[in-house]
Amino acid sequence: MRIAMIGTGYVGLVSGACFADFGHQVTCVDKDAGKIEALRRGEIPIFEPGLDALVASNVKARRLDFTTDLTAPVAEADAVFIAVGTPSRRGDGHADLSYVYSAAREIAAALSGFTVVVTKSTVPVGTGDEVERLIREANPSADVVVASNPEFLREGAAIRDFKFPDRIVVGTEDERGRKVLGDVYRPLSLNQAPLMFTARRTAELIKYAANAFLATKITFINEIADLSEKVGADVQQVARGIGLDNRIGSKFLHAGPGFGGSCFPKDTRALVKIAQDHDVQLRIVEAVLGVNDIRKRAMARKVSNATGGLRGKTVAVLGLTFKPDTDDMREAPSIPLVTGLLDMGAKVRAHDPVGMEQAKKELPEIEYCTDPYECARGADALVIVTEWVQFRALDLERLKSEMAQPVVVDLRNIYRPEDMAAQGFTYESVGRAPEPKV
CATH class of the missing domain: 3.40.50.720 (NAD(P)-binding Rossmann-like Domain)
Known part of the structure; x- marks a missing residue:
């Protein structure tokens, strides 16, 4: 052909x-x-x-x-x-x-x-x-x-x-x-x-409906994560417990800083507009958009709470792209996070394995570093935003020695609270109660 x-x-x-x-x-x-x-x-x-x-x-x-x-x-x-x-x-x-x-x-x-x-x-x-x-x-x-x-x-x-x-x-x-x-x-x-x-119109709607449903799953588990933190539950175990039900499935039940990228935000907004043009109100999809926007902005406050305020402090950000294995910065959660950190008076340093050139177009006012340890040097807090595989096995002892204060806010839950506590970190994650420092 x-x-x-x-x-x-x-x-x-x-x-x-x-x-x-x-x-x-x-x-x-x-x-x-x-x-x-x-x-x-x-x-x-x-x-x-x-x-x-x-x-x-x-x-x-x-x-x-x-x-x-x-x-x-x-x-x-x-x-x-x-x-x-x-x-x-x-x-x-x-x-x-x-x-x-x-x-x-x-x-x-x-x-x-x-x-x-x-x-x-x-x-x-x-x-x-x-x-x-x-x-x-x-x-x-x-x-x-x-x-x-x-x-x-x-x-x-x-x-x-x-x-x-x-x-x-x-x-x-x-x-x-x-x-x-x-x-x-x-x-x-x-x-x-x-x-x-x-039919042609059915195929067109399938695409939007699929993306809106996946965005809804992400937003649902993020709200459950907020509740888990308040009641002392572990959102990862909750997600596993419901995901084993084959009517629900385990995919897209990973709590984090909110969805981004080239598809979900754009397509959910477009689906709402399509519905409005036909006098249909998609209340669930509208709520998903609103909750996700609020969540991305709230992540900076989570960092501030972990450090007792940000004015005059240095924050290291690991991961800028909206997900690993891409250089795509479209609607990335890192953008409202970094903007919020700057608005609160922090100095921001960042590292991403492949996305820094694209990130510089969106976030020109921050410092970019060649590796995670340079990024962490002198930082009062380190934030993991994108779950790149390169960040899953950091030398925690070296990381701590580089930082001014051993505070880690893990927005992707790639580390275990007990391991971070054993290393002497103040560790905050999403939907999990922090372990007391040893």
């Missing part, structure tokens, strides 16, 4: 490289000439484990290439995937669809022969209808089917998620469209990945 992938962001680049690895002929298109030139040199603009090698091997095999001009790739394609950004629209929280609609118009002009145009970007219900209208308006003679194929990729595990998916959702009721997309995903049949065909 010949595939044109419009957009070389996170979704487009990972999807394009994986499709090429399946044996398809893939051309990734992007208007950013600098990005395309970098990709041709083998430079990957995002951090995703294994992506650089995957791109390199498929470029070498001549199954994957990059261009700024979509005309030829679209004309030759069996399927054209739209994988451009849909950020929150400034001012109202709706998804900004301008990039999707612009891509649709350009695709329309280049179509030749029967083609399936697929929205892979996360888009509100009904977007596929408008994409089809725009294409037919621009090119009335086009032999085209417009389908929806939402992505379910976790940053940091995107290649595995693409190749071993829980499900593949395809929104089209056109038999020709179903056949083409069935052929596109046929290499996954060996992995027994369920291929679910639905």
